[in-house]
Amino acid sequence: MDIPSLTIDQVRDGLRTRQFSSVELTSAALKFAREENPKTNAYLTFAEDRALEAAKSVDEKLARGEDPGPLAGVPVAVKDVIVTKGLRTTCGSRLLANFIPPYDATAIQRLEAAGGVILGKTNCDEFAMGSSNENSAFGPVRNPHALDRVPGGSSGGSAAAVAQGTAVVALGSDTGGSIRQPASFCGVVGVTPTYGRVSRYGLTAFASSLDHIGPLGRSVRDAALLLRVIAGRDPLDSTSAEAPVPDYLAHLNGDVKGLKLGLPREYLKDLTSETGNLIAGAVEKLKELGCEVRDISLPATDYAIDCYYVIATAEASSNLARYDGVRYTFRSSFSGTLSDMYRNTRGEGFGAECKRRIMLGTYVLSSGYYDAYYLKAQKVRALIARDFTKAFSEVDAIVAPVSPFPAFKIGEKIDDPMAMYLSDIYTITGDLAGIPCMSVPCGTTAEGLPVGMQILTRHFDETRMFRLADAFERAGGANG
Amino acid sequence: MKITEEEVRYVSDLANLKLTEEEVRKFQADLDEILVHVDRLKEIDTSNVEPMAQVLYQAEETATLRPDRERPGLGSKLALANAPLSGSGYFKVPEVIKR
Numbered sequence: 001m002d003i004p005s006l007t008i009d010q011v012r013d014g015l016r017t018r019q020f021s022s023v024e025l026t027s028a029a030l031k032f033a034r035e036e037n038p039k040t041n042a043y044l045t046f047a048e049d050r051a052l053e054a055a056k057s058v059d060e061k062l063a064r065g066e067d068p069g070p071l072a073g074v075p076v077a078v079k080d081v082i083v084t085k086g087l088r089t090t091c092g093s094r095l096l097a098n099f100i101p102p103y104d105a106t107a108i109q110r111l112e113a114a115g116g117v118i119l120g121k122t123n124c125d126e127f128a129m130g131s132s133n134e135n136s137a138f139g140p141v142r143n144p145h146a147l148d149r150v151p152g153g154s155s156g157g158s159a160a161a162v163a164q165g166t167a168v169v170a171l172g173s174d175t176g177g178s179i180r181q182p183a184s185f186c187g188v189v190g191v192t193p194t195y196g197r198v199s200r201y202g203l204t205a206f207a208s209s210l211d212h213i214g215p216l217g218r219s220v221r222d223a224a225l226l227l228r229v230i231a232g233r234d235p236l237d238s239t240s241a242e243a244p245v246p247d248y249l250a251h252l253n254g255d256v257k258g259l260k261l262g263l264p265r266e267y268l269k270d271l272t273s274e275t276g277n278l279i280a281g282a283v284e285k286l287k288e289l290g291c292e293v294r295d296i297s298l299p300a301t302d303y304a305i306d307c308y309y310v311i312a313t314a315e316a317s318s319n320l321a322r323y324d325g326v327r328y329t330f331r332s333s334f335s336g337t338l339s340d341m342y343r344n345t346r347g348e349g350f351g352a353e354c355k356r357r358i359m360l361g362t363y364v365l366s367s368g369y370y371d372a373y374y375l376k377a378q379k380v381r382a383l384i385a386r387d388f389t390k391a392f393s394e395v396d397a398i399v400a401p402v403s404p405f406p407a408f409k410i411g412e413k414i415d416d417p418m419a420m421y422l423s424d425i426y427t428i429t430g431d432l433a434g435i436p437c438m439s440v441p442c443g444t445t446a447e448g449l450p451v452g453m454q455i456l457t458r459h460f461d462e463t464r465m466f467r468l469a470d471a472f473e474r475a476g477g478a479n480g
Numbered sequence: 481m482k483i484t485e486e487e488v489r490y491v492s493d494l495a496n497l498k499l500t501e502e503e504v505r506k507f508q509a510d511l512d513e514i515l516v517h518v519d520r521l522k523e524i525d526t527s528n529v530e531p532m533a534q535v536l537y538q539a540e541e542t543a544t545l546r547p548d549r550e551r552p553g554l555g556s557k558l559a560l561a562n563a564p565l566s567g568s569g570y571f572k573v574p575e576v577i578k579r
Contacts, residue, residue: 102558195535209534235546239534242543306518317495324496326571331564338574339496347498355497359488359507360514362495376521378531383524385532417510418517434535459537 001025003032004165008222011074011168015062022062022073026055026117029075033119033166040142040151042160044080045088046120051075054117061115069115071229076111077167079158080121081128082213083202084108087118091204092126092136092154095323095330095349105202106237107171107213107230114229119167122157126351127320128173128206130154131181131423134414135353142410143186145448149407152182152423155216159186162216169217169226173203175210176308177402177427180439183216184402184452187441189223189469190216194460195434196241198227199234207315208239210308210431220440220470224248227462243460251463252470257290259468262395266301267426272405274445279401282442282453282472286399289471296395298387301429303380305421308428310364310377316354317361323349356417385433388456397468398456401426402439406449426454436462440469441477482515483508 001010001020014020020028030048037043061068078084081091083101085108090096104112112118125135133141133156141156143149144164151160155172159182162170172179174192183190191214198213205211215226231245263283268276283293325331325345332348335341350358364373391398403423413420430437436459439452453472457465485508492499499507553559556569565572 099562102554102561194537196537238544238546240544241537242539300524303521303524306521309514310518310521321496325564326573327563329562329564335574338576341574342496343498346496347500350497352503355499355503356507356510358495358497359491360511363483363487363491363511363515366491366494373518373521375531376526378533379526379529380521380524382529382532383526385535418513421514434537459535 001028003029005218006168007219008071008074008168008225012072015058015068015073022055022058022117023052025073026051026075030119033161036164036166039147040144040160040164041139042122042141042157042164042166043077043120044090044123044138044157047087047118050087051117051119054112058115058117069113070225071111072115074116075119075168076116077120077122077158077161077170078108078118079124079155079170079172081124081173081204082108082171083204084118084121087121089121090138091128092124092138093349093351093354094137096328097137098329103202106199106234108202110230111171111226116229122161122170124157125154126354127204127316128154128175128178129316129353129357131177131420132408132413133157133182134410135351137351140410143407145187145450146407148409149449150185150410152185152407154178155190156182158216159183159188159190162186162188162218169215169222171230172214172216174212174214174431175206176312176431177424179214179216180402180427180437180452180454181423183439185407185450187444187450188216188218189220189438189440190214191223191227191438192430192436193227193231193462194241194436196239197231197436197460197462199237199240201234201236205319207312208319209315210312212431220466220473221249221252224252224466241460246463248463248466251467253467254471254474256468256471259291259397260395261286261291261293262296262391262398263293264296264298264301264391264398264400266298267400270404270425271401275401275403275405275451278443278451279453283399285475286472289475293399294395296391296398298391298429300380300383300387304384304429304432305425307377307380307384308424308432309360309421310373311381313357313361314365314374315361317358317365320354320358381432384429388433388435392458396457397464400454400456402452402454403427406445406451430456435459436465438465438469440472481512482519483511
């Protein structure tokens with residue numbers, strides 16, 4: 001078995017034909033991940049015991065002739081903002097360096113019930129706030145394609161692990177592009193499903209109206225299979241949707257002839273020339289596959305970044321209020337009075353980006369500014385969603401770049417928050433509208449840096465999104 | 481200028497977030513740049529637009545309700561397990577009111 005290139009199908013076949021046992025595969029995958037991890041710092045915690053126990057259970061089921069589940073034996077990495085019972089979950093924050101969750105997220109329960117083997121927890125920007133993974137209290141993650149560059153963020157560890165081959169698939173979370181942008185920077189597939197498709201129960205809250213859990217993988221097929229396993233209504237998340245979850249793999253038939261695609265002109269304005277050329281090449285490929293590509297306009301896009309940074313920080317300032325020194329492991333040693341405890345715990349515990357966002361969110365919600373900022377941003381959000389509804393009355397899917405530029409150097413943007421925020425300019429719109437969107441690799445720059453193409457479809461139409469992405473991938477996608 | 485250092489200190493009080501003087505200066509500049517950018521929202525006409533607080537799609541009005549059934553909670557031992565200080569089944573915090 002070639003660990004770094006394994007697919008879910010290969011794991012299934014290998015187990016079925018007894019080429020390896022689940023325990024053998026898990027041990028080999030853990031050993032490889034531990035050896036390779038120092039290069040990228042993708043994993044923060046390895047879950048040796050839990051992984052081997054899960055693998056043993058898969059082997060026992062196979063021995064008894066039972067179905068071990070669609071993810072049986074598959075090595076999975078999990079972003080460290082998704083809680084795992086008894087397994088340290090840091091959210092990339094000093095505040096939670098020793099936090100041991102008392103329960104499993106629903107997505108974790110489902111992936112383990114399907115036979116998935118969690119190898120460990122992956123590094124990320126603190127509380128998923130960032131576009132480069134440099135905001136982790138546990139050091140940055142390095143991009144496996146260029147170790148002096150960022151992997152993107154905030155799910156940088158998950159994207160790097162999949163690209164590096166230290167996991168077959170991974171879970172990430174996306175609030176403004178945190179799955180798609182690192183997937184694009186690391187040359188893997190990353191999926192942000194419809195809002196409500198995957199339960200948020202156990203996903204540490206950043207901006208609740210925008211937060212998603214989603215899969216990353218080295219192929220569309222693997223990412224689609226992982227989504228199918230974790231998706232579906234959960235009574236423990238009242239925003240999770242009742243909608244039936246289709247068998248995505250059954251629809252990956254390569255047939256995209258006659259599909260009407262929209263290319264929004266607002267997404268093509270500030271691209272580097274190489275990213276622009278790669279997207280243009282991808283569009284040509286889609287035409288060759290029989291898709292009809294037309295120019296469309298999503299006029300409210302120009303205001304999306306402003307809209308997002310008001311709504312997301314407002315929600316974050318409320319959600320992060322719970323880290324006050326009472327319940328979550330860290331309390332400042334300067335806690336003489338209750339007020340000192342709150343202020344010093346938060347002042348010492350949060351990193352710079354979290355503080356900046358708590359400040360911005362508190363400001364826009366404060367007396368006298370609510371209407372001008374928060375209410376106004378919610379109205380602009382409605383216009384952004386309306387743009388998509390209108391576009392989808394004319395086209396079946398939208399294709400666009402993921403990020404205006406490929407992976408940048410570590411340190412390049414860290415002192416300029418506005419420049420960093422602009423990394424997300426083309427990904428935040430999908431989160432604001434709550435529609436499914438994904439990044440699929442579409443080539444590399446002269447320096448060998450991957451670039452992703454984004455595909456967006458109507459609410460709950462992941463099926464069509466995956467079919468298009470899979471057809472593109474089969475036609476050579478990145479290399480064709 | 482959209483925000484002064486004094487306002488930064490006021491907001492940090494609202495957020496119960498202790499900032500150093502250096503952070504106050506840095507965040508004044510950062511927040512000012514962001515707020516100037518965000519001010520562009522004023523350019524877009526939103527008259528007759530309802531604010532969007534959450535993602536909505538077609539579903540029954542009761543689609544998100546679950547049956548109101550009793551189920552076990554975490555229990556105080558597990559709930560307290562991550563507390564920096566606890567005792568007698570409670571979270572412990574610094575003295576609030578002098579007896």
